[in-house]
Amino acid sequence: MPAATTTMPAATVPAATTEPTRIFVKVLGTTDPPAPVLVYQGCTRADLRATLCSVAKVAEPDSRVILALRKGDGALMPIGLQLPANSQEDPYELSVKIIGQDVPEQDNGSEFSPHRIAVLDAQLTAVSKAMDPIRDLHGLQAKVAAFQKRLELAEKNLIMTQYKAPKPSMRVLKRLTKVEPIFADQPKYIFTPDTVAYLKQTQFNNWQWEDNEMAALIEHMFIELGLVARFKMDLATLKRFLHTIKDAYNANPFHNFRHCFCVTQMFYGMLNECDLVTKLDPIEMLIGLVSCIIHDVDHPGFNNAYQVNARTELAIIYNDQSPLENHHCAVGFRILRSPKCNIFAQLSNKEYEHVRKGIVRCVLSTDLTKHGEIMTKFKATAENFKFADVEHKAQLLVMMVKCADISNEARPADVAEPWLDCLLEEYFAQSDREKLVGLPVAPFMDRDKVTKPGAQIGFIQFVLVPLFENLGSVLPQLHVNVISQIKKSLAYYQDLGEKLKAATAAAAAAAAAGPATAVGTAERAAPAPQKASA
Ligand SMILES: Nc1nc2c(ncn2[C@@H]2O[C@@H]3COP(=O)(O)O[C@H]3[C@H]2O)c(=O)[nH]1
Numbered sequence: 001m002p003a004a005t006t007t008m009p010a011a012t013v014p015a016a017t018t019e020p021t022r023i024f025v026k027v028l029g030t031t032d033p034p035a036p037v038l039v040y041q042g043c044t045r046a047d048l049r050a051t052l053c054s055v056a057k058v059a060e061p062d063s064r065v066i067l068a069l070r071k072g073d074g075a076l077m078p079i080g081l082q083l084p085a086n087s088q089e090d091p092y093e094l095s096v097k098i099i100g101q102d103v104p105e106q107d108n109g110s111e112f113s114p115h116r117i118a119v120l121d122a123q124l125t126a127v128s129k130a131m132d133p134i135r136d137l138h139g140l141q142a143k144v145a146a147f148q149k150r151l152e153l154a155e156k157n158l159i160m161t162q163y164k165a166p167k168p169s170m171r172v173l174k175r176l177t178k179v180e181p182i183f184a185d186q187p188k189y190i191f192t193p194d195t196v197a198y199l200k201q202t203q204f205n206n207w208q209w210e211d212n213e214m215a216a217l218i219e220h221m222f223i224e225l226g227l228v229a230r231f232k233m234d235l236a237t238l239k240r241f242l243h244t245i246k247d248a249y250n251a252n253p254f255h256n257f258r259h260c261f262c263v264t265q266m267f268y269g270m271l272n273e274c275d276l277v278t279k280l281d282p283i284e285m286l287i288g289l290v291s292c293i294i295h296d297v298d299h300p301g302f303n304n305a306y307q308v309n310a311r312t313e314l315a316i317i318y319n320d321q322s323p324l325e326n327h328h329c330a331v332g333f334r335i336l337r338s339p340k341c342n343i344f345a346q347l348s349n350k351e352y353e354h355v356r357k358g359i360v361r362c363v364l365s366t367d368l369t370k371h372g373e374i375m376t377k378f379k380a381t382a383e384n385f386k387f388a389d390v391e392h393k394a395q396l397l398v399m400m401v402k403c404a405d406i407s408n409e410a411r412p413a414d415v416a417e418p419w420l421d422c423l424l425e426e427y428f429a430q431s432d433r434e435k436l437v438g439l440p441v442a443p444f445m446d447r448d449k450v451t452k453p454g455a456q457i458g459f460i461q462f463v464l465v466p467l468f469e470n471l472g473s474v475l476p477q478l479h480v481n482v483i484s485q486i487k488k489s490l491a492y493y494q495d496l497g498e499k500l501k502a503a504t505a506a507a508a509a510a511a512a513a514g515p516a517t518a519v520g521t522a523e524r525a526a527p528a529p530q531k532a533s534a
């Protein structure tokens with residue numbers, strides 16, 4: 001039979017914004033005093049079961065372990081997160097049985113027979129497990145995307161996407177309606193005036209759109225900026241180009257087609273919010289837009305350092321010189337060269353050369369090892385910036401694409417934060433592989449060393465703020481939404497950093513004082529403060 005844990009004060013567990021529920025649990029069949037358990041909001045039922053098992057000193061909380069929790073009056077309490085707090089004087093009584101030891105396999109007919117409890121327990125655990133993917137953002141998104149796909153099929157690919165203004169909560173309603181198709185194999189999207197106006201804002205929320213919709217939104221940008229008309233683009237070719245590019249982005253956690261869309265949309269948002277649509281030539285807007293679209297195409301999910309250290313094919317082909325950015329550019333132009341996707345077909349040779357040169361320059365500039373050099377050059381240019389100067393505008397485009405590429409923290413908190421999770425997921429997958437094969441691991445990618453504030457504070461302070469302020473010296477409108485949001489983000493992560501520091505210190509003090517059992521991780525113990533939105 002399991003023995004009870006030693007009771008230690010639970011007060012040493014770090015304070016949380018949402019206070020945990022403190023319960024006391026007395027393990028039946030032992031003489032040990034009731035043990036305190038802190039139940040944090042956000043932990044799962046499986047976490048709670050695991051903790052109760054550890055209180056009862058049962059090694060593994062597998063499905064053969066039956067836990068029953070009763071109040072002092074004998075009432076059976078469902079083991080879940082809604083357990084009311086109690087006191088040391090009136091603890092819950094925990095009984096632990098292990099199927100195959102002393103529990104009858106058959107139902108003995110009584111309401112709370114061990115068999116029934118075991119069955120119920122196993123079912124609840126299964127339900128809890130089934131809920132885990134739903135708590136996970138990617139899982140949720142995948143489910144939504146799969147549902148939308150099914151809906152598309154059901155609607156025979158005839159979908160109209162309607163969008164309601166997001167303010168004030170940035171929540172989105174999408175209504176799907178039947179409309180006439182353009183292509184038999186492709187849904188046609190018609191965006192409402194609300195949607196197309198919202199698309200022009202740098203604070204746009206990317207998360208509620210699926211890939212086909214994002215491709216259609218980019219298509220809309222080409223039309224709306226007058227590029228389709230000016231460069232006599234065939235609409236079907238534009239669609240094929242965008243869908244081919246979409247398919248050429250890999251399903252990486254971060255460097256995927258959604259990132260491509262965000263970068264492109266931020267560029268489009270900056271064009272609009274900074275009145276550049278009238279100040280730049282169509283060909284310059286075309287350079288910027290297509291640069292954003294192809295800038296990470298076919299990204300393998302492993303960065304340049306990995307390419308070089310692992311001596312990959314890309315590193316060999318490009319002699320270790322920005323292998324990824326060179327690859328993105330080459331893949332993009334290979335797609336553009338194909339007649340079915342060649343949106344530049346009607347450009348004169350001179351225009352094509354100008355466009356190609358501009359795009360290559362912008363995409364290669366997204367390699368952050370070029371950051372310092374580009375910053376210095378633009379600072380000098382910005383002192384006397386002239387929209388009449390072609391080279392000045394070429395540098396402006398480079399800066400805008402660079403800014404758009406790393407602009408997640410320039411969006412509202414609820415849009416930005418999931419991107420950091422995606423980035424860290426990709427970084428951790430890389431460092432895990434590097435550890436496995438004995439390659440050097442960058443500390444900022446190491447899951448044992450990285451925290452969210454650690455990842456963002458320096459990045460925002462030393463990369464984002466100087467970069468956007470440098471561009472802001474030529475485009476002062478950037479201060480209104482973009483730079484102000486970046487500064488809110490910085491304050492948020494600085495605050496979170498302080499809270500984590502305090503939580504770590506408190507946890508260390510708790511460890512020194514003795515064992516108190518808490519359900520949940522350190523991050524749950526110090527949940528994120530509310531991040532300010534625009
Ligand atoms: N720490 C941190 N890095 C970022 C963030 N956004 C982008 N990056 C990194 O900056 C890089 C810019 O180019 P990529 O998009 O290829 O890959 C990007 C990421 O590695 C961010 O919010 N935080």
Ligand SMILES: [Mg+2]
Nearest residue numbers: 295296324366
């Ligand atoms: Mg890149």
Ligand SMILES: [Zn+2]
Nearest residue numbers: 259295296405
């Ligand atoms: Zn990118």
